[in-house]
Amino acid sequence: MTAQWEFVLCDALAKVHPVRDPRPVAAETRFQAFLGEPASFQLAYRPPMEPTFRNPSPLHVRVEGDAADLVTVASVDLVPCSFVALPGHDDGYEFDEPGLYPDVLRPIPDGGVPVRFGSWAALWFDVKTADLARAGVHELTIVVTAPDGSDLYRAPVTVEITGIELPPLDIVSSHWMHLDALADHYGLEVFSEEHWAVVERFMASAAGMGATSLLAPVWTPPLDTAVGTYRTVVQLIDITTTEDGYRFGFDRLRRWLDVCRRTGITGVEVAHLFTQWGARATPAIVVDGKRVFGWDVAATDPRYRELMEALLPALQAVLDEEWDREHVVFHISDEPSGEEGLASYLAAKAVVADLLKGWTVVDALSEHSFYSSGAVEVPVVATNHVEPFLAERPERLWVYYCVSQDRDVANRFIGMPSARNRAIGHQLFASGVDGFLHWGFNFYYTWHALRRVNPFEDTSAGGAFPAGDPFIVYPGPDGTPWPSIRHRVFAQAMWDHRALQAVRERYGTAAAHEIVDPDRTLAFNRPVLDPDHYYRTRQRLTAALTD
Numbered sequence: 001m002t003a004q005w006e007f008v009l010c011d012a013l014a015k016v017h018p019v020r021d022p023r024p025v026a027a028e029t030r031f032q033a034f035l036g037e038p039a040s041f042q043l044a045y046r047p048p049m050e051p052t053f054r055n056p057s058p059l060h061v062r063v064e065g066d067a068a069d070l071v072t073v074a075s076v077d078l079v080p081c082s083f084v085a086l087p088g089h090d091d092g093y094e095f096d097e098p099g100l101y102p103d104v105l106r107p108i109p110d111g112g113v114p115v116r117f118g119s120w121a122a123l124w125f126d127v128k129t130a131d132l133a134r135a136g137v138h139e140l141t142i143v144v145t146a147p148d149g150s151d152l153y154r155a156p157v158t159v160e161i162t163g164i165e166l167p168p169l170d171i172v173s174s175h176w177m178h179l180d181a182l183a184d185h186y187g188l189e190v191f192s193e194e195h196w197a198v199v200e201r202f203m204a205s206a207a208g209m210g211a212t213s214l215l216a217p218v219w220t221p222p223l224d225t226a227v228g229t230y231r232t233v234v235q236l237i238d239i240t241t242t243e244d245g246y247r248f249g250f251d252r253l254r255r256w257l258d259v260c261r262r263t264g265i266t267g268v269e270v271a272h273l274f275t276q277w278g279a280r281a282t283p284a285i286v287v288d289g290k291r292v293f294g295w296d297v298a299a300t301d302p303r304y305r306e307l308m309e310a311l312l313p314a315l316q317a318v319l320d321e322e323w324d325r326e327h328v329v330f331h332i333s334d335e336p337s338g339e340e341g342l343a344s345y346l347a348a349k350a351v352v353a354d355l356l357k358g359w360t361v362v363d364a365l366s367e368h369s370f371y372s373s374g375a376v377e378v379p380v381v382a383t384n385h386v387e388p389f390l391a392e393r394p395e396r397l398w399v400y401y402c403v404s405q406d407r408d409v410a411n412r413f414i415g416m417p418s419a420r421n422r423a424i425g426h427q428l429f430a431s432g433v434d435g436f437l438h439w440g441f442n443f444y445y446t447w448h449a450l451r452r453v454n455p456f457e458d459t460s461a462g463g464a465f466p467a468g469d470p471f472i473v474y475p476g477p478d479g480t481p482w483p484s485i486r487h488r489v490f491a492q493a494m495w496d497h498r499a500l501q502a503v504r505e506r507y508g509t510a511a512a513h514e515i516v517d518p519d520r521t522l523a524f525n526r527p528v529l530d531p532d533h534y535y536r537t538r539q540r541l542t543a544a545l546t547d
Contacts, residue, residue, distance in 0.1 A: 004048035007144070007153040010122070012040035012488065013418040013531040015094055015102050018078060018119035030158040031127070032542060035135055035165045037495045038126035040488055041157070042076065043142060046120045057147045058112030061123060067138035067159065070129050074105035075113060076122040076485065081467035083460040084415040090407045092529055095415040103414050103484045104456070104474045127159045135163040164545050166498040167505065171428060172267055172398065172435030173494060174213040175206055176223070180232035181444040184452050185475050190234055191252060198479035204263040205473055205481040206441055210494030213267025216256060218315060221271040222283040223334060223439070226448035228295050230284045237315070239287045246310045250318045257322045268323055270315070272331040274299045278341050279333035279348035299348040312355040329360045337367055346375055364400055364437060380437050383409040383524040390431065398435035399524070403465045410527040412486045414459060414468035421486055422534050423527035425493030429500045430513065430522045443470040496534070499541040507544065515540045
């Protein structure tokens with residue numbers, strides 16, 4: 001029976017398709033990671049193609065060796081993808097048709113590892129320690145057994161956890177975590193103790209992925225919301241009226257900041273001051289327990305200026321008390337565009353510009369005119385529109401990708417190979433930009449948040465976005481976040497960046513660039529899709545830091 005089973009040890013950049021030929025590509029049996037970084041690999045397996053295995057029993061997996069306690073194992077589960085790629089996409093996709101594809105990393109159930117008749121499946125292994133005393137070369141053995149206890153697979157794996165501690169990420173890695181999605185999905189009262197517990201778990205997951213900054217919902221963020229509709233209120237600041245004006249309560253904001261500190265989040269993004277795609281209206285701000293601002297209140301309404309005159313100085317005083325303002329950013333409006341959009345953006349900005357002096361203001365955009373006109377001082381530019389900004393370099397520059405960055409650039413759609421996800425770490429370092437932003441850490445809604453979706457059944461926001469764009473983490477039971485393959489690979493990209501920082505600190509910028517981009521051809525529109533490139537580069541980085 002053992003000979004009929006197929007097992008293939010794969011690296012972390014492989015995607016094991018259930019039925020696709022050829023068989024998964026075998027990797028070397030030696031894996032490496034830095035101190036605190038997971039060394040990740042996969043074991044692909046397929047049962048015998050015989051009628052007696054049409055209803056196979058679950059398997060059991062264990063790890064033997066001196067570092068077995070450092071290993072976690074998950075099942076790579078398939079998720080349905082109804083919209084995988086936009087029409088006219090480039091050739092850099094692994095899958096482009098609707099189907100079931102590997103993504104979510106599900107903890108191994110008590111009953112054992114699931115087996116799909118006639119299909120490949122995979123297990124995901126992470127080996128991790130931040131303890132210098134546990135660093136070194138570890139010989140492990142992966143053992144897979146049948147229900148009767150007999151061995152189906154037994155193979156050695158060597159994992160090296162280097163004793164190299166890398167510097168913290170020196171760019172902003174911003175991901176928008178949607179607190180309403182957590183409350184709505186789990187059926188929790190917003191800011192109840194249960195909700196706070198879930199928020200902290202998901203925040204820790206974001207930090208583990210390499211996020212350094214999250215969007216703080218000081219008021220419910222006016223993002224991805226259909227005109228005239230409103231999302232579940234997740235406002236951290238209490239606002240009440242008095243005879244003298246307004247009174248503010250910041251207890252929930254201070255608690256949010258405490259959670260950031262505990263989970264390793266170092267940056268704070270204040271939610272946008274005006275609505276998305278034009279800055280024409282105000283956020284849905286609650287005062288005295290009811291919504292007072294929103295789509296029906298124009299951005300330039302004097303009542304909003306009156307509120308901001310009181311609220312922003314009070315908010316900034318709390319932030320100065322609790323946080324380093326060098327790691328705080330404000331937003332005016334997300335993704336303005338066109339001449340009309342520029343005019344409305346400038347009109348909205350004028351309402352609060354004097355109240356934001358001395359603070360960093362950043363906004364996502366694609367059109368160079370918003371920067372060249374002086375409307376946006378720190379632009380966050382789509383990676384497929386960044387070249388003019390690199391040619392006329394702002395003092396500070398961030399980049400982002402999302403649904404529209406489907407050709408010629410890095411992204412993390414489920415249909416793309418993992419190497420295309422990992423590419424962003426090299427690109428960010430080589431370009432020298434100051435930050436990266438993504439809108440969808442956990443957006444569990446359809447387009448414009450018109451209804452909720454079950455992310456285990458709908459990975460495309462109801463067909464609005466390519467699968468995987470709306471979220472990179474899944475809501476497991478009991479408020480536990482389940483990572484995805486893409487979550488793990490994006491983390492690797494951020495570790496790549498940190499390793500390049502370490503080389504730069506030790507040997508200089510030229511030496512780091514010689515490792516990551518020796519031919520000086522790396523650009524945002526030329527991601528390297530060869531998985532071996534990332535392993536070869538990592539070996540050179542490790543060698544440089546070891547020497």
